[in-house]
Amino acid sequence: MTSPFDPAAVQVIAWDFDGVLNSNIEQGVFAWSRNFEQDLGLSLHSFSSYLFAGRFQKAMVGQACLVELVTEWAEANAAAGRAAEILDYWFERDALPDHRTLALFEPLKARGVRHVMATNNEIHRTSYIETTMGFGERVERIFAAGRMGIAKPDTDYFAHIEMELEIAPESLLLVDDMEENVAAARRRGWQAFHFTEGAYDLLEQTLGLQKTS
Numbered sequence: 001m002t003s004p005f006d007p008a009a010v011q012v013i014a015w016d017f018d019g020v021l022n023s024n025i026e027q028g029v030f031a032w033s034r035n036f037e038q039d040l041g042l043s044l045h046s047f048s049s050y051l052f053a054g055r056f057q058k059a060m061v062g063q064a065c066l067v068e069l070v071t072e073w074a075e076a077n078a079a080a081g082r083a084a085e086i087l088d089y090w091f092e093r094d095a096l097p098d099h100r101t102l103a104l105f106e107p108l109k110a111r112g113v114r115h116v117m118a119t120n121n122e123i124h125r126t127s128y129i130e131t132t133m134g135f136g137e138r139v140e141r142i143f144a145a146g147r148m149g150i151a152k153p154d155t156d157y158f159a160h161i162e163m164e165l166e167i168a169p170e171s172l173l174l175v176d177d178m179e180e181n182v183a184a185a186r187r188r189g190w191q192a193f194h195f196t197e198g199a200y201d202l203l204e205q206t207l208g209l210q211k212t213s
Helices: 036-040 044-051 055-060 066-076 083-093 105-110 123-132 155-165 179-188 200-206
Strands: 012-015 114-119 141-144 172-176 191-194
Touching: 036 044, 036 083, 044 055, 044 066, 055 066, 066 083, 066 123, 083 123, 105 114, 114 123, 114 155, 123 141, 141 155, 155 172, 155 179, 172 179, 179 191
Parallel strands: 012 114, 012 172, 114 141, 172 191
Antiparallel strands: none
């Protein structure tokens, strides 16, 4: 941590999903993309170039529909009728709950700490995370960009969570793998932890959960 941190003041932890509660990112590469071409026989470059050149960003905040975007790409790339298959493949391959971060929930709950999710996912994958992956039962609330109409690192994203939970910024802790999100949360007055790959021990230590021998 690069700024003062007071675990005793934390009432709610807002956990990022991809890269924190879900271990689907390795050296910046998402799990769904690793065998996309081999498994589906479709061009990853074409799919990614189409989707992530601004279109997905609009879907992320509810200004476009991911299903419609994937359908449009499929129809233009000899894959008509395969949009549902592509999305199912994406969501299933990227469903890799991180059991080590999730294992922190119960000891923190025992201290009275509440858990919510703060994710930049659009509505369809958010629904998959909530229901199929069961995170709706793991966390108190899921704050998702697609439902909120705004994404991290926008200050209003954090303000929305404060308002919904009726809690002061300094009592909220963001755990996120994106440095710009961590910086934005701190500017808002939140506590924040930048979760880099493999930073489990540091996170446990920061939260006062280090194991004693």
